[in-house]
Amino acid sequence: MSWTPSRWRQRPAAQLPDYADASALAQVESRLASAPALVGIAEIGELRDRLAEAAGGHAFLLQGGDCAESFAEFGANKVRTVFNLLLQMAAMLSASGPGRVVTVARIAGQFAKPRSAATETADGVTLPSYRGDIINGAAFDPVSRAPDPERMLRAHRQSRVTLDLLQAYGAAAYADLARIRRSARERLGIAAERLAAEEEIGTPVRLFTSHEALLLHYEQALTRWDEESERWWATSGHMLWIGDRTRQIDGAHVDYASGVANPIGLKCGPSLTADNLLRLIERLDPGNIPGRLVLIGRFGARQAARHLPALMRATREAGSRALWTIDPMHGNTVTAGGFKTRFLGDIIAEMAAFFDIADSEGVHAGGVHLEMTGDDVTECLGGSLPLSEADLPRRYLTHCDPRLNETQALDLAAEVARMMRRRLQPESHAA
Ligand code: PEP
Ligand code: CO
Secondary structure, eight states: OOOOTTGGGGSOOSSOOOOSOHHHHHHHHHHHHTSOOSSOHHHHHHHHHHHHHHHTTSEEEEEEEOSSOOSTTOOHHHHHHHHHHHHHHHHHHHTTSSSEEEEEEEOSSOOOOOOSOSEEEETTEEEEOOOOTTTOOSSSSHHHHSOOTHHHHHHHHHHHHHHHHHHHHHHHHHHTHHHHHHHHHHHHTOOHHHHHHHHHHOOOOOEEEEEEOOOHHHHHHTEEEETTTTEEEEOSOSEEEEOTTSOOTTSHHHHHHHHBOSOEEEEEOTTOOHHHHHHHHHHHOTTOOTTTEEEEEOOOTTTHHHHHHHHHHHHHHTTOOOEEEEOOSTTOOEEETTEEEOBHHHHHHHHHHHHHHHHHHTOOEEEEEEEBOSSOOOOSBBTTTTBOGGGTTTTOOOSSSOOBOHHHHHHHHHHHHHHHHHHHSTGGGOO
16 A cells, blocks of 8 residues: 555554544544644755755754653743754854754654653552643643643644744844854854854754654644645654654554655664664665655663664665764663753763764764753753752753753753864864
8 A cells, every 4th residue: 555644544553642532633633634834845855955965974963952842831932042052052063063064953843752651650540651742731630641632733833833933033043143153163262264164154044843753643634745746745843753662664653754755863772773774764765865864873872882883884884875863862861869860971972982983884973963951950960060969859840851951052062063173183183
């Protein structure tokens, strides 16, 4: 049977909610199906072109944002702070790397979360797990935890507003680029001539959106046929990715992603074998089109050296033009003082391992995928204003995984910038 946006329904689907009211669900799906696209197909194509540049070794992908967006914490200020932070980081990386930086936020659709257990039990009561605001509520009571399709409409409205805000901030930032670049240069202590070279690249401020394509009811409803390209496109965001828990080769999520023309990310965790990776690449990118597939390694600082070399070698030997990037967050989650947290040192160590392994395997180290916020949270440990275990309760606000705060994100960007400069000019950093 040829691909259709609903074919995933015939495949085994992990991580999807059970909606009790089928007619309420169908009503929401049909409303979404008649809503205008959230992102335009020309913009998605533009992202694919830029990712193709990265796949060719001439650009670097900076992808980051909240683990999960929330309804309660939404506001223009929150969007603005993460936008500004990504811009700062992008300016630091583009002043240090071999080409331009493609900036893709985890935003305007990043609402659904995979969970390790379907239910949660407290005080003898068992309820469905919280799966993100697009599915159910976090409060531990039966009404909040019941999956509610109406939440898809709310997520969709919030995504529309977010996209409008991003566009407005993009226009404002264009006028402010010189200052942003100056401050990035100051942060890195880079000489002016390096900046001049970077300015010639003349990147307009363009922030693309991305999220995990987890809730396939929502994704299907927003899938649109384009006459000109004669392709199906996901219009819920520019780039979608497949999570580490939903990348089963014959599963629903891989099937859905295989049929849309957007750039697709694939999380590659420790359980992925080289054979399975090659099979997934064949399913998701049979035409081997640069900019189509982004591989996102996520192993943990101590595991990367065990798993990544074989995967990179396999893609290189197969001639795949997929872009290799690293998510140094999800393999580095630990518990400290009763909180889920991550050490900045581990995150940096996985970054460094990624660059080293890519170099020895002859693969372009093409990007980074981060969980971060512009807000002043205390969720990850370490950094130049060091946070320690005792600080965690102060502003631990995440609904899901621990995020880098602004200082930690800039610290990390400075480290990555250093790693990039060292590779460009190995001799001047040898001492
Ligand atoms: C995520 O990126 O938020 C996530 C759940 O990642 P992974 O699928 O790699 O665990
Ligand atoms: Co996460």
